[in-house]
Amino acid sequence: MTALLKHWLRHGPASQQLISFNHHDILTGEAFTAQVAAIFEALSQHKAKRWLLACDSSDLFAVGLCAGLLAGKQLILPANTQSGTLSELTHEFDAVLADSPLCEAKDYVALHKDLKHPGPWPTSQTFGELILYTSGSSGQPKAITKTLDQLDAEVTVLEQTFANHLPQCSVIATVSHQHIYGLLFKVLWPLAASRPFLSDLVEYPETLTYYANLFPNLCLISSPAQLSRLPDALEHQPQLRAPSLIFSSGGPLSLEAANAIAHCYGKPPIEVFGSTETGGIAYRRQQNNQQSWRAFATHEIKQDPDDGALWLKSPYLESSDWLRCDDKIQLIAPGEFVLQGRLDRIVKIEEKRLSLVQMEALLESHPLVDQAALVVLEQPRVQLGAAIRLSAEGNTLLEQEGKLAVNNALKQHLLSQFERVTLPRRWRYPAELPLNTQGKRIHKELLELFTHD
Template identity: 65%
Template sequence: MNNLLINWLNTGPKTQQLISFNHHDIVTGSLFTAHVAHLFEQLNASPIKRWLLAAETSDLFAAGICAALLAGKQVILPSNTQGGTLNELNHAFDGIIADQPLSEVKHFILLKKEMGLANKPWPQSSQIGDLVLFTSGSSGEPKAIQKSIEQLDAEVSVLESTFASRLPQCSVVSTVSHQHIYGLLFKILWPLAASRPFLSDLIEYPETLSYYIALMPNLCLVSSPAQLSRLPEALEFEQQQLAPSLIFSSGGPLSYEASQHIHTCYGQFPIEVFGSTETGGVAYRRQMSPNRTWLPFSQIDIASNPEDGALMIKSPYLASDSEWLKCDDKIELAADGRFTLLHRLDRIVKVEEKRLSLAQMEGLLCTHPFVKEAAVVQLTEPRMMLGAAITLTEQGLAQLDDSGKLSVNNHLKKHLLSEFERVTLPRRWRYPEALPVNAQGKRIQTDLLTVFNDD
């Protein structure tokens, strides 16, 4: 099952193949081929090498990325199309392929559905281009991650060999953006290469998801921890008569409680995929029990750094598949090759001249029966201290209502004292209904800091 994506890019879809759909429209292989050929001609005639690609709907995005890759271009994928983001990336691209004008000074190719395009053969390429993704990051400058078609092909091929048997005649729907590596792979590249149709729109509401589950007998849901955590409440925590064939989650940690709730509603545990833009997918698991270990994908070699316990990987998804990459996650390696994620190593701060891990503190807080989710941040005003933003379980909310905030604070401080010195404990505590996350379900430092603005 190797070269699944490369082989598909070289041959294109079959004429009657269903590429994408929504509630009022479909795109067949012949229409998709005509669109890709039309864009390819424009791109092939241009000397510009670096093209930023952005589109709201996945069918237009897919046509743009296929045409650009076949034309040998470098495709730049921003995390979003906000003005500030594009200004930060202005140096990284010379032309834009998009469904709306994003810059007045760059060469522009418009993405739009054109039904009357002449039938043309699938474009033939002498050299397939590559991708550059920019991670949004929690702070600092966006980081460019280059991906060759060989790296993307390796991951798509492994995903197919790992999960294909559980995806019989499946269509793919997604609540996550195709502008990021997870959505790009799971919603666009993998479905295209494996001839699975995908929903061209983004699912934003539980009612929309229920509509498509009822409409289509086999459905694969690609989602995020933040969205899956909210879904059971929208479904009133009741067992559903119809359910997706498979549910994927990635982009951050999915709580054990959320995994159980999804199982209650849909009769299955989500498949969590652990990875990053840089590493691609590293491992996967289903949380049928607390602290379930992660199973590496078949092509991934895993080790633990002897000095600090950091995750080390060797992978065909990386620029060099023969060298070990040290990650920022501390792991505990099991004898069977699986591993447990402990905490991040890159979130080490000094409080009262003592070094501590914010991720370790968050992990310990999440083991308390009052805590559903926890985020610990370093505050600088009025002085250097830690702040903890906590979403509470039903038990925690009951304690808050009955005994007040100070009581909850003291319970959690006592819990933290099992691993942390008193002088390092958070001084400010907040209990929002939900922790702020972006569209990909990731916590952004600046948004978390606003939780502490109100005294």
């Protein structure tokens, strides 16, 4: 099986292929073709090359995505449509393809349900490309270009690896299609493999239960942050109807959460490890605390002998050369490894270099701490801020003895590896760390925790 996505995009869906659904509507291949043809015509007649693509509904997003790729356009996918995000990207696109104008100063082609065009599925000699944005270690967005060849390679490998687990499956997701994980797992892979997807985002456990009861075979695309909270919503009770398969990506899932999901749904999720830049690298199902990751069959990996960095060769990459990643691994067998944290996020505090990843890991080893996030604060001078989600024991100490006692206990713990001048000067203890739907920390909101003393 090769070129699964490219073959589908060249020929289009069968007229009776069920593309998407929600609780009151379905979209067939025939209607989808008419919508794609209408947008393709509008884009082909427009001189703009770079188009911002954003839409809440996954079916309309897929219409814009297919039409843009077939029209040879460059599609810019913002992480969200917040005004600050769009203003940062305003010089990166010439026009907007969305369900609302978003930017008044830019030309706009509307995505809406009533699009119709009598023509057949559009043909194309040159496909367009996608540009996604990921936050670098500094928190600034970094542009990542994805060609159709790269996306096709990943979709094809996903089908080869997991198709046997997905008989006649429908796909629903709690994550956005504007990010690489949701884009691949919720939209592109289901389209190419003729699996219908839910056009809406699943935001509540009740919605998940509704669809699990409705469909005998269901594939859930979710994230560690959401899956960690789900067992509480299900009251930690085994469910009569469960998804056939659950995927998790965006960060490592705790063993506790994996076991809790297995208790409710019968088996733990399949976790996929990767990034916007690399695509999927490896996958696992957790059985123990040091569960190893298995690289996809098409990939080559090796461990840097000096610092343990992961080196990767993958058909998802633009180059056939080895790529050094910022993840530290321990290679335990060919294609099999254990993650040992990140190697980047090196900062200078008081002219001394330190690893934020290392300090966060040390904080999280303390019984008072559940999760820790460090940020570099620039005012009134360069210093560290620590945002800590406390454990039950930590919250008890905070209530009984106050913030200073918790601060001092954690500082004393950090002195085992770090010099006093490098320790965080400002501490915050929110009930939850700010995370997006992909389970990634929101850098801007972390900084806002330190706006007021």
